[in-house]
Amino acid sequence: MTPTSLSVTRPAPGLAVVEVAGRFDAPAALELRRAIDTFAVGGVDTAVVDLTEATFVDSAGLAAVVHAHRVCESVGGTAVVCEPRSADARRVFELTMLDRVLRMVTVRGAGDAA
């Protein structure tokens, strides 16, 4: 069973980075929502949801990402999603066409082909 890890950092004022690795399912989605709900009161208007190392994303994870998008937009900011390296994990964004409306970026690591 693939473990899940979720971390939140605030590298700059107004910016929060949430990294989710492993399974991004309902339990992790709940953690992400809790973190996001602190953003508005914490002065965060830009969130980076880094799913690069997520290996599995379900509908609950997807909905939590949409929640981040909405919360940031509501304060005039934006949410950026680092798309999963795993093609299977990326697939739910493609199936729902959310990859066309969310701001998604690809993060390449040292081991990735150019």
Added chain:
Amino acid sequence: MIREIDLPVDHSALSVLEDWFTALFADAGWSSPGRVRTRIELATHEICVNVVDHSGLTRCDRLHVRGAVDDHGVTVHVSDGGAVPDRTRMAVEPVPGVPQEGGYGLMIVRKLVDDFEHTREGTVNTWRLHVHRPPAGGGR
């Protein structure tokens, strides 16, 4: 090859399906199921999530998952003793590409599997999912 498992109706219990599918395909001698495995695994997971969220059952209750692999593909039955699903809700899907904070589960299921049906017998709901085995060298 058939494999069955009973799971608590609880989100945190569903991650065991990952290893369960690994064993199902290994038992069947299907060494590289590729996309077939990822499609049926996510679809099954989403049906189980749907049961957890909407059946009215609790973590003290169980849902039953039965998987069968043969030359035609893989078929999974998920059974629960919960409420009759709201067919009105089931029929409404998010508009693709329009962000909303829920309702994606069954939409994802329908896009992943080749056959999908729900039946109700007595007090038991059964969700049947099937993914065809691709021809050698094929797949989607």
